[in-house]
Structure formats: structure tokens, C-alpha cells
Amino acid sequence: MMLIECPVCKEKRPELEFRYAGEAHIARPEDPDALSDQEWAKYLFIRSNPRGTHFERWVHAHGCAKFFNAVRDTVTDKFVMTYKCGEARPSPEQIAERQS
Amino acid sequence: MRYSVRSLFANALSGHKNWPEQWPDATPKKSYDVIIVGAGGHGLGAAYYLASKYGVTNVAVIEKGWLGGGNTGRNTTIIRSNYLYDESARLYDHAVDLWDGLSQELNYNVMFSKRGVLMLAHNVHDVQSFQRHIHANRLNGVDNQWLTPEQSKEFCPPLDISSQKRYPVMGGALQKRAGVARHDSVAWGYARAAAQLGVDIIQNCAVTGIKRDANGAVEGVETEKGFIAAKKIGVSAAGNSSIIMNMAGLDFPLESYPLQALVSEPVKPIFPCVVMSNSVHAYISQSDKGELVIGAGTDQYLSYSQRGALHIIEHTLAAICEIFPIFKRMRMLRSWGGAVDVTPDRSCILGKTPVQGLYVNCGWGTGGFKATPGAADLLAYTIAKDEPHPINAPFTLERFTTGRLIDEAAAAAVAH
Numbered sequence: 001m002m003l004i005e006c007p008v009c010k011e012k013r014p015e016l017e018f019r020y021a022g023e024a025h026i027a028r029p030e031d032p033d034a035l036s037d038q039e040w041a042k043y044l045f046i047r048s049n050p051r052g053t054h055f056e057r058w059v060h061a062h063g064c065a066k067f068f069n070a071v072r073d074t075v076t077d078k079f080v081m082t083y084k085c086g087e088a089r090p091s092p093e094q095i096a097e098r099q100s
Numbered sequence: 101m102r103y104s105v106r107s108l109f110a111n112a113l114s115g116h117k118n119w120p121e122q123w124p125d126a127t128p129k130k131s132y133d134v135i136i137v138g139a140g141g142h143g144l145g146a147a148y149y150l151a152s153k154y155g156v157t158n159v160a161v162i163e164k165g166w167l168g169g170g171n172t173g174r175n176t177t178i179i180r181s182n183y184l185y186d187e188s189a190r191l192y193d194h195a196v197d198l199w200d201g202l203s204q205e206l207n208y209n210v211m212f213s214k215r216g217v218l219m220l221a222h223n224v225h226d227v228q229s230f231q232r233h234i235h236a237n238r239l240n241g242v243d244n245q246w247l248t249p250e251q252s253k254e255f256c257p258p259l260d261i262s263s264q265k266r267y268p269v270m271g272g273a274l275q276k277r278a279g280v281a282r283h284d285s286v287a288w289g290y291a292r293a294a295a296q297l298g299v300d301i302i303q304n305c306a307v308t309g310i311k312r313d314a315n316g317a318v319e320g321v322e323t324e325k326g327f328i329a330a331k332k333i334g335v336s337a338a339g340n341s342s343i344i345m346n347m348a349g350l351d352f353p354l355e356s357y358p359l360q361a362l363v364s365e366p367v368k369p370i371f372p373c374v375v376m377s378n379s380v381h382a383y384i385s386q387s388d389k390g391e392l393v394i395g396a397g398t399d400q401y402l403s404y405s406q407r408g409a410l411h412i413i414e415h416t417l418a419a420i421c422e423i424f425p426i427f428k429r430m431r432m433l434r435s436w437g438g439a440v441d442v443t444p445d446r447s448c449i450l451g452k453t454p455v456q457g458l459y460v461n462c463g464w465g466t467g468g469f470k471a472t473p474g475a476a477d478l479l480a481y482t483i484a485k486d487e488p489h490p491i492n493a494p495f496t497l498e499r500f501t502t503g504r505l506i507d508e509a510a511a512a513a514v515a516h
Binding site for chain 1: 340342343351352353354355356400401402403404405407409410411444500501502503
């Protein structure tokens, strides 16, 4: 089982306390009516599904109940870092620095 | 060489030392008519049907690891076709039709055993939804019948049907034509039969790129062993499908999750069928070697690691012990995981893509093994004719744009 650091509680807790909540940084379109079918399908269904660095949302369901974002490697399952909702997506340099 | 009682006897006399290799490990030619990416059951089967049914023998199957080493060798071997929607019923029943007689066709024993799949109902909602499934299935010509708790116990004696349980058995839906097959044999049988028809099987050769011409049509694949040309490419790469599609510039509605399974120590025959329980989430059968084969649910997060967390297995075993207290002291032998590619509506994507000459068979999620011969045949048909067969025509990539989903997520008769 993975240990996940909640950026709100600032504690490493077992995965059982958390729920995965899909890919991060997918913004709901400002004006859904203006979207074409392709754009709407992209928003609803298309995901990056990368081998490697993945930006994803988790919720500390059995803790503070807050959503937060995480950077994780999907090949090793290792968490690189977690950060609060609303904070900017970490740059490749920041991620590389954490991984080294 | 054809396998028969005679060849078995002749080789027994020479101490089984002179059996010919089942398929040669091919070195890639410069070009092929068709390249299949992924040497699992689906990919090898597609190559076999291209050669045997559709007259295309200049075919290569390219595999980054070893043959049958992905999800083909990692599943719980369950075969059934009791899906709710018309499109799915036709698709999976086509596969079950082909499972019948597959051993004879391939001259290779895939050990397809129609021992029946029993899906247990534990509450009123289960009872109602299973009975709806049974009626829908029977209208589609798919066998499925309702069993009372007593009939379920008679069909599967280790079952505990006492009413004092947290999750009492309130009945079950039985598909008699369903069952299990030996998963490795399926890959090996297709590989041997395809190789005999002239198909090249190239292992340990990862695809690193897909080359396209000025009009966007495919020209071939870049691999670890160099460029291989082909005007038609079929991708059947399970958990890695979206990575391959990205190489052709296509974004796919797929996410890859770990799915785990485990087996117990081998014991004498005790478990005559396959039992699935959605409410407590357990899948169980007994292999011919005697191991109990147990399937777990997916882990919650996206991963290519081909391993999952122990608490998922613990949860599954708790469910097994709840339904079958007789197995409480059984020891587990090994567990493993695979990466399964899941679509938003839990139905596969099988057909043409927006890129000319590129065909795809992916998105089988947690249930691809049962479809192996059907998916293989339909992928081969689609590649050979450059148009989908009526059975796989609804399973397009475009359905995610048009909204014409085949939403088995709620209806697939399994818990997600």
C-alpha cells in the first residue's frame, strides 16, 4: 500500500484513507454551449494516460476530506509530490528536482 | 507437424526429445502487408484469422515482451457472454461461438470447459437486475437462467446459502455455456497455427513509432529492430494501446489501471464451476491443476506497473471467505497484476481509426480474455476488408463524439 502525503494535513498517511479522483488540471469549459461535439468529447472522455509523470487528483476522504493534486510516476507508482488545489501545475524542472 | 495420438505415441518412444519447435522466432522482413502490434491472444488470433480466413498471409506480429506475457497470461480465464445490451451480446456471443471448436481448429488443446458461470444475487436489487439480464439475454438468444438458492447450492456445493449471513445468497443467474479455458494455450495455439500459415512472430521488439506518409496514411512502424514497412497496422496492445495510438497522433479515451488476480495452493477437485459475486466482489473457479483462481477488482489509480496494492487482495479474499467459509484456511500461492485499458463506457473500441491504414482493438478493460477469438476474428475482418463487420460496427471511436455509447459500465453484470 502506498503512503500519500496530504498537502493539507501535511502528513503521510496510508492509501486506504484516500480516494483517487482522476486526471488533474482538466478545466470545465467556460461556455459549454459554444463547444463542438469534438471539443465536448475531448473534455469528457479524452485523458492523457501517460507512461511516466501523471498529474492527478486525490481526495483525503477519511482525513480532512479535501481534494488535492499529485504528481506520480505511473510506471513505478512513486509519488513525486503533492500540492493543494488551485496551485499551479509543477514545471518539468521542479519535478526533475524532486525526482533526483 | 500435426498433433495426434500417433505423433504423441511416436514421440513417447523417443523420450519426447524430438518434438519440433511450435513456432520459429522470426527476424523481421523489410515489409509486410499487415503488421499486428501486440502478441497476446487477440493479436495472434487476428494474424491467424487474417491468414486462414481472409487470405492475407504476409503478416507480422510484433511484441515488446514475450508472447502471451501480458494480460493474456494474467487473467482469470473466465468466458461468458451474458451482457445486457444487444451490441455486446452479439459481440461476446460471437466469441463464445468461436471458442466452441477452437481446439479442433487450431489442433491445440485450449481446454475450453463449459462448466457454467454462476453470478450470485445477494439483495433485492441484484435479483431484479439479474432477472432483467436473463430476459434480455434470452431475447438475444444468449443462454442464461435463474437458480434459486437451493439450486445454486446443488450446482456449486461449496456455496454457503444459510440465511444468517451478512450477504445471504438470494439466487443466481447461470450461463451454462460459459466457462473457462487455459489462457496460455490460447496464445500458444494461435501462435503455432499462425506460424504454420506463414505469419512471422517477432518478440522482444518494442514499437517506438508509427510512420505516416504526406497524406497521413501509415507507412510502417519504427521498432527496436529497425523500420518495418506495412500499409496496414492493427494495434492490439491492451494496457499500452493509448501509448501506441499517441505515436500516430491520436488521443484515445482510455485509462490504464492495475487489475490483480491470485491462486491458492493446488487441492483436489472441489469447485465444479465459476462463481462471480458482484455485491461482495469476488470471482472464483478451480483450474485443472487444482488451484483456486481468484480475481480481484482494479486498483483505484492509473498505473502501468503491472502490480497492485495488497489491500485489494485482502478485500477480495474477505469476500471469498464470506461466501465459501470452507476456504478460510486455504493458503494462497501467488498473486500478480496486469495493466487493463478501460474506456469511459466499459465497452471495447474495435475498428478503423481516423488514420488511414491504422486499425485498433482496445479498451477491453477487465474482461478481454473471454472475447479473444471474437475480437481476433473481427479485427482481422476489419483489416482485410477495410470496413468493420456488422458485429463490431457499433464499437467505434466516434461513439464518444456522437454520444452513442454502449454503456456496459452499469450493465456488464460485474461490479466496477
